[in-house]
Amino acid sequence: MTTASTRTTARGAVVEVSNLRKSYGDRTVVDGVSFTVEEGEIFGILGPNGAGKTTTVESIEGLRVPDAGRIRVAGLDPVADHAAVTQVLGAQLQESELQAKLTVREALELYAALYPNPADWRPLAERLGLTAQLKTRFGVLSGGQKQRLFIALALIGNPRVVVLDELTTGLDPRARRDTWEIVEDVRARGVTVLLVTHFMEEAQRLCDRIALIDKGRITALDTPRGLISRTAGSTVISFTPSAPLDEEELAALPALASVEYKDDRITLGGTDDTVTALLTLLARHRITAHQLRVTDATLDDAFLDLTGAA
Ligand SMILES: Nc1ncnc2c1ncn2[C@@H]1O[C@H](COP(=O)(O)OP(=O)(O)OP(=O)(O)O)[C@@H](O)[C@H]1O
Known part of the structure; x- marks a missing residue:
């Protein structure tokens, strides 16, 4: 970076x-x-x-x-x-x-x-x-x-x-x-x-x-960092849960901007608060997050979001 x-x-x-x-x-x-x-x-x-x-x-x-x-x-x-x-x-x-x-x-x-x-x-x-x-x-x-x-x-x-x-x-x-x-x-x-x-x-x-x-x-x-952090979902979290997760509980995570289900993988857009709350939720249900990836949104995402060019 x-x-x-x-x-x-x-x-x-x-x-x-x-x-x-x-x-x-x-x-x-x-x-x-x-x-x-x-x-x-x-x-x-x-x-x-x-x-x-x-x-x-x-x-x-x-x-x-x-x-x-x-x-x-x-x-x-x-x-x-x-x-x-x-x-x-x-x-x-x-x-x-x-x-x-x-x-x-x-x-x-x-x-x-x-x-x-x-x-x-x-x-x-x-x-x-x-x-x-x-x-x-x-x-x-x-x-x-x-x-x-x-x-x-x-x-x-x-x-x-x-x-x-x-x-x-x-x-x-x-x-x-x-x-x-x-x-x-x-x-x-x-x-x-x-x-x-x-x-x-x-x-x-x-x-x-x-x-x-x-x-x-x-x-x-x-x-650049400031622009990215203005993007809804500036942190992207993706993982494969070891057991099904309750969709309502996921939807209630703080600062959640997006949820996407694809095959057995879940991708969330949110902030650091979303990551922390997700980890707590997973621990509470004793669910393991396989291949957990936490990445920053890019300037590309911010550009599309902020210029409405999406
Ligand atoms: N001399 C000119 N006469 C008429 N229209 C012009 C003139 N110069 C630029 N324009 C128009 O003004 C608008 C803005 O042009 P400009 O070149 O400033 O954009 P830009 O953001 O640099 O675009 P690009 O990324 O495509 O280079 C464009 O629609 C262009 O067609």
Whole structure:
């Protein structure tokens, strides 16, 4: 289980979003979104397709102009102070933004030249495992290598905040895990990370806090653990009883959220209180619980529960 959610982070807000609204025609796609990102945290934005995630982060980057609301990045307005914001905020490029013929080294040099105090690209390339690819053209890099280059380019201006949108989409599980380690390393160096993702496992592993966005609104904002504990049935208990159990007695267990009977196995959703009471009930009837498993609900369960996407 990740320790990310237990880190202490509060060093002051570096990104502030207050009552952000954006419509396209008569469709409101961001409808009063507010949150703050603390310096040094990995803040996740999670939500179904079309929820308004990219619109929100691109407004923070100053690439879209909000209809209403207030955004500050390190105290700066992303639209009015756009040039200054690009110096403190590094954004991941989209694939279409790099020419296929450019080598990794040329891309690093080109982007370093955009900043007054860029990072030295050599150790950056080394850290991201790109040293062997410096002469390779962008067009022939693997998906994982391209993502590493995008992370390097997002970091080359020594930003305080980096925005990573759909970072690991299309990567194989190995490359995805390698990328997660890189993101953790970026944060360990004091950079605040704003991460947009579809992957629950990624959000659970990396994020200190997550804003769940659905239909342009934040439906929950908490640590991964906090989101899971809001789920009805955050603890899942399954077992095979050695003798039949009274269904009414089971139904009366405290904090019980669900009961499922399948073959001779019983699965309950509940809390720690449910587990304790179940064990007492079993002991009272001298019933043994074979293959007793007690597991936590996952962020997946919380997501479905909290976005109503089930
Ligand atoms: N420039 C635009 N013009 C018109 N509609 C747009 C524009 N950009 C986004 N939209 C619409 O706004 C809604 C939110 O889009 P957005 O890209 O912010 O969602 P998202 O949560 O990032 O989705 P996904 O996970 O699919 O990338 C979508 O329905 C999208 O079609």
